[in-house]
Amino acid sequence: MNHNVDILTKEHMTMANLEEYDHPDLYDAENEGFDSDFAFIEKWAALMGGTVIDLACGTGRTTIPLAERGYPMIGIDIHEGMLERARHKSAQEHSDIRFELQNCEELNLDVKSSLIFMVGNGFQHFLTNESQDKLLDSVCKHLKESGIFIFNTRFPNKEELLAPAEEEYWKTYKDEQGKEIDVYTKSDYDALTQVQDYEISRRLKREDGTVQSVYQSRIKLRYTYPMEMERTLARHGLKVIELYGDWEENPPADSKPELIYVCQKEKECM
Template sequence: MQVSLSRRIILKEINASNNLDMYDDPSSYDEEYESYQAEIPLLLKWASITKGTIIDLACGTGRATIPLANEGYKLMGIDIHQGMLDRAKEKSSRMNLKIDWVRQDCTQLNLKTKASLIYTVGNSFQHFLTNENQDALLSSVRNHLIDGGIFIFGTRFPNASELLSSPEEEYVRTYKDKNSQLIVEEYHISEYDALTQIQHNSTIKKYKDSEGEIVKETSSNISLRYVYPKEMERILHKYGLKILHLYKDWNGSPITSVSNEMIYICRKIND
């Protein structure tokens, strides 16, 4: 289905002003993403050689916070979305885990602690859409790392296929919703703006009954900033973060020009 110009403009305006649509239903978010644990082994490896508090930035519902706390590490989870934090608190309470959940903007951190390890996963780095936002995030990270501390994060690699976009609804998958037991057809719309390096995305979900009739339709929007490797190298250097490793995945595989992700392991250089 062709999407009108007016709809595409509205999509971009929504994403520019409110980039939290997909997080408004934390339980549904968990249903879709909680089982993804690819980052955990690498995070545990670095946690094992650090001391003190570990900070999970943009922690969401604790997908990567809770597993580390469950291994005995002292965790602090930071997020701007209260609903996601409430869900995280509920989950950690059921497991009797002591995690300090804090609602703060990651670009304006004001924590009364410094950490030997800070990380952000789930490609959260791409939520910081402007140069100013990225600068503020990395400044916050640097201010809350001890000298020699480690910062780990991942972001999608801006390869050619990743940036291909379509102004039409593209079918993605069909699955059964666990709560309603309805069949869900999922479609995506994606548009990349090369001037801002921002990809504007919309996810449409069509819920169907046993007769195949659409009984509900939802849409959520998200905008993602892409950063190129040399650009990232310069930004990190600006904030005194030395790249120790750059991988194409959380297994530590060497990056290539056709990779899908960039995983950075950085060390804070002493002031």
């Protein structure tokens, strides 16, 4: 009985952590123009060849332009709304992209790939050790021998984790109707779970600058330290062959905002 309760609780946590993505149009507008990871991913796609798997692909930000360059693509996401927008965006010229609604912890594909990637700090959505283990087990099972897994996470430096609890202005962008939206965030870090709880407030403005409406969402993100990450990856047959502090391939440092891991499958999964 307790085991069933645990399953329901974990499922509820997963779905609740997706509310940040319930408005795919806002997601695209908020992230418009971001492509600093694309050249890096394409370089590896060209090196490895064959079908490429994009985990937590969202609205196809990276999946679609890679398909435009001729790479066979499979995009996986757990959020139906994000996938619907990805399919709509790719429908006219790239209907051959295979988008699938799946939980990355329980991948069930009929192909193996030489390159699997997860960008946009998607790895941080896997909040527990068990969740990380399931993800990496799924990745390992779908990688060919000596295949490559690329992903990034925010660097858990003190500036990132000790952000003030009070609300801070983050950015302003325009929605599809050209209206400005101000974004504010506040966060609370739990050192025991290594999970940061973020509250995001998006304020749609009228032409005179007054607030017309407010949309609030929450998201929890797990922070994993580099030595901890290397050990976890090794348990799943994945060796870190490159580690960078940004997509320009500079070394990791406290001053860098993220960690980019390039891992190679060394052995079959357990």
